[in-house]
Amino acid sequence: MAFYRKELYVFEQDRSVKATIRSYTENDFEGLIRIQQESFPPPFPSELWWNEEQLSNHVRLFPEGALCVEIEGELAASITGLRVNFDPAHADHTWEEMTDGGYIRNHDPNGNTLYIVDISARPAYRKLGLGKWLMMSMYEVVVQLKLVRLLGGGRLPGYHKYADTMPAEVYVRHVLDGKLKDPVMTFLLRCGRTPVKLVENYLEDKESHNYAMLMEWRNPFIQQRG
The missing domain is CATH 3.40.630.30 (Gcn5-related N-acetyltransferase (GNAT))
Structure with a gap:
């Protein structure tokens, strides 16, 4: 230890x-x-x-x-x-x-x-x-x-502002493209985390409509996938 x-x-x-x-x-x-x-x-x-x-x-x-x-x-x-x-x-x-x-x-x-x-x-x-x-x-x-990696689900607390006009998949794409900013996802991107998968019903969270973006940071000294 x-x-x-x-x-x-x-x-x-x-x-x-x-x-x-x-x-x-x-x-x-x-x-x-x-x-x-x-x-x-x-x-x-x-x-x-x-x-x-x-x-x-x-x-x-x-x-x-x-x-x-x-x-x-x-x-x-x-x-x-x-x-x-x-x-x-x-x-x-x-x-x-x-x-x-x-x-x-x-x-x-x-x-x-x-x-x-x-x-x-x-x-x-x-x-x-x-x-x-x-x-x-x-x-x-x-x-x-x-x-191999650090992993975690990032809430999408900004999504509730756009949920009536776009699906969550489009929202996260806009965040990735820099068209929108999300308080959590944008922070994680700035920390070097990269998207793995959008997950439904990850956590009971009204702001995120229960979605989360699974994001990782891969160990650069370990090259294999998995």
């Missing part, structure tokens, strides 16, 4: 801020739950925030996939993943199925893919680009563990 830690400067325009990206531990649980509370305020149901059982599983079953950002002693953002075996020929799945509802009891130590369960940043820190830094850090985990 290797714990992750690096220090760097992040920027809000020209203002630099020192940050630490590291593995989270049991001592961070209160701060991690606070990230969820601030990232998903009511009417988002509080029972869907992280609970201590889920967080305990994250640090026990796959600590390499449990990272946070600390700024001036405060937890500002977090990302969580697990290892799964993914077959691109059978790509359809739900978030609940792939992540065990966030409990990751289905974590496979021999899985070929790092699957993203969640990424969250407190609103006060969102201009610092922490989400992209966390995603880049997970790419480093993929390389370190010699996995």
